[in-house]
Amino acid sequence: MEIKDAVTTLAAMAQETRLAVFRTLVVAGPDGLSAGRIADALGVAPATLSFHLKELDRAGLVIPRQDGRYVIYAANFARMGALLAFLTENCCRGDSAGCAPANADTDAAVDCCPAPDSCC
Amino acid sequence: MEIKDAVTTLAAMAQETRLAVFRTLVVAGPDGLSAGRIADALGVAPATLSFHLKELDRAGLVIPRQDGRYVIYAANFARMGALLAFLTENCCRGDSAGCAPANADTDAAVDCCPAPDSCC
DNA sequence: TCCATATTTCGACAATAATCGAAATATTAA
DNA sequence: TTAATATTTCGATTATTGTCGAAATATGGA
Structure with missing residues (x-):
């Protein structure tokens, strides 16, 4: 992972709502959760959540998939692992x-x- | 670590110059580097570097100490470890x-x- | 003491980010 | 096809961030 990617990924997590979203998805596991369920779980307005999910997607931290009328988001564990590897590689x-x-x-x-x- | 601390710490690293500073200090080890040497190593204006070092300090990621007319900054490995623990704890x-x-x-x-x- | 060096603070500016209501889009169910 | 539900986009507003020149502060050496 390059430093620019690391910055993008870190920036995506460096926001309370987004970090909460990501952690919720990590706990949910590979099955993921629909946008609506995330919104309910965290009490975030739909438009605001959508903005944050787009940021997490842009950073590669979540993987969206369409499931009927829902959009299911799952944590991208590989991306998270790559970030952790980057953060420790020069230790x-x-x-x-x-x-x-x-x-x-x-x-x-x-x-x-x-x-x-x-x-x- | 609480989520707010994690956000502060992640935000401190979510900026290209600051992440480069922190990585430089990680590589330098516990002995650290003076502000001037960091500025030289990364080609950053002194005022800009000072701003970023303050951010890193506020986030607990660096530990400054006065050494004569220099201020030596060292990476706070404990803080970094705590962040990594937080990021993996709900995995x-x-x-x-x-x-x-x-x-x-x-x-x-x-x-x-x-x-x-x-x-x- | 007085000067040189190291670092920080201040001030100003441009750029980016976070929020949310309202409207638009997409999909299912009746 | 029409209505209902899920999600995203748009627009506007407010707040925060990153940058750097110039000035201020602190320390050591002559």
């Missing part, structure tokens, strides 16, 4: 293998991090 | 233990994710 002087929480069991983290469980 | 129907890349070796991820390596 600890380039040795991402030693970084918690990605690899909390190794003790390589102590080579560069204040504590094994406090590294990116 | 896979609440079973964060099964999620890659946090725990790529287990195969619990297949229970809920499209693929073991594509889960948040």
